[in-house]
Amino acid sequence: MSDATTLRDLHVPGTPLVVPNAWDAASARMVEAAGFAAVATSSNATASVLGYDDGQQAPVDDVLHAAARIAGSVSVPVTVDFERGYGLAPAELVERFTATGAVGLNLEDSDPATGTMVDPAAQADFLAAVRAAAGDALVINARIDVFLRRAGSPDEQLAAALDRAARYLAAGADCVYPIGVGDLELIATLVKEISAPVNVAYGQGAHSVADYATRGVARISFGPMFQRHLYAKFAGSLLPALQADRNPFAE
Secondary structure, X not given: OOHHHHHHHOOEOOEOEEEXXXXXXXXXXXXXXXXXXXXXXXXXXXXXXXXXXXXXXXOHXXXXXXXXXXXXXXXXXXXXXXXXXXXXXXXXXXXXXXXXXXXXEEEOOEOOOOOOEOOHHHHHXXXXXXXXXXXXXXXEEEEEOOOOOOOOOHHHHHHHHHHHHHHHHHOOOOEEEEOOOOOHHHHHHHHHHOOOOEEEEOOOOXXXXXXHHHOOOOEEEOOOHHHHHXXXXXXXXXXXXHHOOOOHHHO
């Protein structure tokens, strides 16, 4: 069984795939050692360690190299937050991406630079071209940004999210990721209306994994949360302790 098939099969509604987002080989190995079935990356966290802001600011060569280092460091499937594809045409995107050894990717439907939503038909065409080039070798997680970008009223956002989900799945996406949704009843509605695995963000911990599982979610991810938590500890207490000539490891 290929890693892509393994990753695809791990998306089970009600028994979600929990993927703590890593940002380098060391953090990816920690995720695997903790017993998680797959490793996801965060574009924000990866850009940070490369010295760039999020939003496709990091050079695509650096992002692909980072993905390859992560995929080569673990034995579980790796899925990468690949933003909007860094301007690569679908065939080139698939060729260069699959060379990293990662078997899944997120592709979002808003412009990282402006936050403007991409036309859903154009995004569906893009996803279809990626699927045609990849065959079954990649698990495509189609991100839906209408809630994140607050595109319209709540009712308009829900209608747009469902429309986009249907288009993206018809184009060949394996799962959809309506990011920016924290309300459990809205999540339950999305899961009920979308005939495919749904990924949600864990957020700041307002809800448990069990809360999401009960509502039929198939995947839970964390974005840059773990990196931010660890780096906040480093900057907020360890370094100040050392400056004050205290033992930072006793903090």
